[in-house]
Amino acid sequence: MIRAGRRKYAQNSEELAAAMGLTIGTFRNKQPYADENFPPQISSDGARVKLWDSEQTAAHLAGRPVPELPHEDDEQDLLDRNEAAAELGVSPKTWDKNYKTHPQTAPHLTLVKGVEHCPRGIVHAFRTSKDTGGGPKGRPKGSGDMVPRDEISTRVGDLIDEDPAVTLATVQERIGLSYAAAARALPRLRGERIADLLQREPDLTPEEAATRLGYPTAVQRTALASAATELRARHVQPYLQRVADVLVGADLAEAQDVRVQRLEGDVLAVSVALSGSGAPALVWDERYGWRTAVSKRHPIGKETGTPPEGDGIRYLSEHQQPEPAELLAALTDRRHGSRHPKTVYPAGGTLRG
Template sequence: MIRAGRKHLVRTREQLAQHMGMAMGTFRNKKPYAAAGFPEPISSTGGRVMLWDGEQTDAFLAGEPVPDLPPAGADEDLLDRQEAAEELNVTPKTWDDYKTSPQIAPHLVVVHGVEHYPRAVIHAFKKSRPGKQAATGRPKGSANAIPRNQLHERITPLLDAAPAITINEVREHLGIAYSTAQQALAKLRADRIAELMTAAPELSFDQAAEHLGYPPAVRRAARQVTARTPRGQDHA
């Protein structure tokens, strides 16, 4: 996590190696950042790119007391992929779908090649996420928390944000039964494919599905819905 207002202080391994007068190969082999007292990385554990706070590393390398970082929790804190997923209590893979949302994507901040997003943006998305209330704390085996006539309205934003969203991910978001999520998702995809084929008759079913971003694995259910739908029926 990059604390608010400290983006300009972020340092990479390459920058530390240069500061310490080490060749990068030597730096990798010796791992001086593993020394006792060396400041902890501000990047997530296991991240591909390790990042540090420059004020802390400068102090350590100068033999001075390492200052504490400001407390976490500010709206302007920048969270990486793992941290954003943890903030929403989802998997990093689900976050990869979320980050394409119009609520999130424009706020991307890339720091030394690593994607970050402001905490405030993640919190705003969390509060407005479709089905958030229904998805948390729903007793196992209970009835669907969303009326059937509202299902498409609730699933639509999820499908917009992640065309390849899975049935289980819809269940996680909305707290509905597997079969309900499966049927509603297949119907929505079938409707959209049919609408696109109507607008562009030269497209085949698979071409339309490909254009909409629906992977082959999810097309069978949509194709079955399309086959059952009488021609000309309203897809609304």
């Protein structure tokens, strides 16, 4: 396993071979790690990818005393498939088939040197709910939530403020949310609070902010990822609002407050309703830039992972964030634009405000 806080020291065979001045072929043939004095692997017995702690191997190769790794288990220890399966008392194949894809575990899986790991705390939480017969509680699978959608953030936020370590099960039971709705709301709202604190105290690291807010280590990874998305959304929002205001000034839209939405995979997108144009709305997607939409009620449409195309959809610029004047010119002149995005930008990249 990778002990809590030591992910950055994980070292695979290629990296260790390079540190020893060996080709990977020679390394595998000679297996210098088989020496009884060599630091032990941190990967599980029988793991497909061998891993070591680079701080230990560097000390060994330099002839220095090898530092010991922590002995106490921690909720943020990262377990590979064999170790996670052992914690649950199942086979690795059963872990792969039934457990790692479960909504309680899947969002927390993380790759280290190409190897999938799960935090110990997540495995323990899943085992506890399984042992108690709890499992996901709240609304039955497939049923709706018991609170209006526009009240979910306030209600869940109140629970987080009351107890930063509030669990999914508690949110489901006290508010009456489905598991999926609770699993979406908790990390998003924790992320918003981390973003708030980072903006108030910019010298803090995200990890320090999460700890300051009292979030358990087992949920920090998803909360921190959500905070990063929230900060990107806040950074780009002034630009998007400026575009909307320019459209209002050109009598192509009514005054409106732009709200950045998160699509699947935390992709950022925005829709701007139009009133004086042939298109019912404009959509900005961080991957494809600005395009016209064919529906005013559902302008962004269903996320498919591919650029929307078809009649009425026109991509207005090859730039991710063109100047509002350029966008306005392209919107009002049908000779501009294309049926397909000329450039696809990676989701989660740096955005300018």
